[in-house]
Amino acid sequence: MNPIPYGKQSITEDDISSVVEALKSDFLTQGPRISKFEKAFADYIGSQFALAVSNGTAALHLCALALNVDAKTNVITTPITFAASANCIRYCNGTVYFADINHSTYCLDIEKTRELIQSKPKGFFKGIIPVDFAGNPVNMEQYRRLAEENELWIIEDACHAPGGYFTDSKGNHQNCGNGYYADLSIFSFHPVKHIACGEGGMITTNNEALYKKLLLLRTHGITKDAALMQENHGGWYYEMQTLGYNYRLTDFQAALGLSQLKRADDGLARRREIASRYFEAFKNKPYILGQTGVIEGHAYHLYVIRIGERKVLYDYLRGKNIYCQVHYIPVHTLPYYQNLGYNKGDHPVAEDYYKECLSLPMYPGLSNEEQEFVIEEIIKFYQGGIE
Numbered sequence: 320m321n322p323i324p325y326g327k328q329s330i331t332e333d334d335i336s337s338v339v340e341a342l343k344s345d346f347l348t349q350g351p352r353i354s355k356f357e358k359a360f361a362d363y364i365g366s367q368f369a370l371a372v373s374n375g376t377a378a379l380h381l382c383a384l385a386l387n388v389d390a391k392t393n394v395i396t397t398p399i400t401f402a403a404s405a406n407c408i409r410y411c412n413g414t415v416y417f418a419d420i421n422h423s424t425y426c427l428d429i430e431k432t433r434e435l436i437q438s439k440p441k442g443f444f445k446g447i448i449p450v451d452f453a454g455n456p457v458n459m460e461q462y463r464r465l466a467e468e469n470e471l472w473i474i475e476d477a478c479h480a481p482g483g484y485f486t487d488s489k490g491n492h493q494n495c496g497n498g499y500y501a502d503l504s505i506f507s508f509h510p511v512k513h514i515a516c517g518e519g520g521m522i523t524t525n526n527e528a529l530y531k532k533l534l535l536l537r538t539h540g541i542t543k544d545a546a547l548m549q550e551n552h553g554g555w556y557y558e559m560q561t562l563g564y565n566y567r568l569t570d571f572q573a574a575l576g577l578s579q580l581k582r583a584d585d586g587l588a589r590r591r592e593i594a595s596r597y598f599e600a601f602k603n604k605p606y607i608l609g610q611t612g613v614i615e616g617h618a619y620h621l622y623v624i625r626i627g628e629r630k631v632l633y634d635y636l637r638g639k640n641i642y643c644q645v646h647y648i649p650v651h652t653l654p655y656y657q658n659l660g661y662n663k664g665d666h667p668v669a670e671d672y673y674k675e676c677l678s679l680p681m682y683p684g685l686s687n688e689e690q691e692f693v694i695e696e697i698i699k700f701y702q703g704g705i706e
């Protein structure tokens with residue numbers, strides 16, 4: 320059996336020809352494929368605007384800048400996420416507050432978020448960054464209500480959830496990142512994600528003013544748009560109007576993203592099939608303390624089980640060429656955040672979750688045979704018979 324990772328890109332001949340075609344064209348960066356990819360992605364997600372950037376972390380950083388995060392800004396996020404969801408606030412010298420996760424969704428708990436907001440004077444917090452962790456869609460309608468009551472903005476970190484959706488109070492499906500409830504949403508196109516660009520990211524929004532600000536910030540704060548410029552000396556002229564970055568995606572990465580996007584629904588369907596099989600295999604096993612399960616609208620970037628003896632199982636599976644992963648070490652317990660004064664023990668649901676969680680192999684190219692091997696080895700580990 321070949322090594323089985325927890326996540327993996329799938330690259331087809333069509334993907335390769337699309338990239339080769341881009342490489343043979345006149346544009347390597349910011350060519351026609353960028354806007355095509357942005358348009359196709361916005362259509363897929365159902366947002367008005369989409370802005371392609373160099374990775375998901377850059378997307379978060381630009382969102383924080385566009386929302387004017389600075390040293391006086393306090394923002395709430397979840398401890399169970401990739402560090403970048405919190406780091407984007409630190410890039411702008413803001414302060415991160417963590418609220419604990421919900422014990423069954425493993426996402427930011429809205430009631431704990433509300434309690435945290437109410438524990439401070441009105442106006443203390445400026446924003447919330449909920450994360451559709453593992454692909455589990457956060458009910459953004461509820462967060463919107465909370466945000467409106469407290470004058471907060473929302474950045475939805477939807478890196479795990481392109482194609483995911485929740486059902487709102489009117490019975491409508493709301494796609495993760497569609498801009499209906501969140502001010503800004505972000506995605507990553509890292510190879511283990513649903514759509515791979517190598518590195519890559521996208522910001523989606525329905526807010527035109529924020530979109531225009533992001534356009535400037537993505538390219539050094541520079542514009543060549545005559546309508547926006549204070550002066551115009553000729554065809555070469557540009558103005559740098561704010562301090563921005565170079566967070567552009569290249570045209571050949573966009574070519575790969577565009578080609579991958581065509582198969583996004585197929586990939587999602589396969590992820591859902593894999594999730595159902597894991598759920599069936601583990602549903603009555605006493606040593607499985609929890610599992611992601613079958614959830615409508617879930618995008619299944621990850622399939623998580625909760626188990627005892629996690630490290631022994633993890634090492635055992637590695638010995639069998641099965642490379643599971645742990646998502647995530649609670650962000651507030653990481654040395655950088657510890658050095659800033661965050662305390663272990665402050666978010667017990669997240670910390671207990673971390674002791675028991677394991678992400679099983681989950682990617683469209685995982686074969687039935689490989690999945691059965693993973694399941695058998697886990698069952699063998701707990702029911703005896705380990706060589």
Ligand SMILES: Cc1ncc(COP(=O)(O)O)c(C=O)c1O
Pocket residue numbers: 374375376377400401403404450476478479506507508509518519520
């Ligand atoms: C939840 C979450 N947010 C942000 C990021 C950052 O994305 P990237 O790796 O593209 O910078 C990731 C990806 O690792 C992620 O999983």
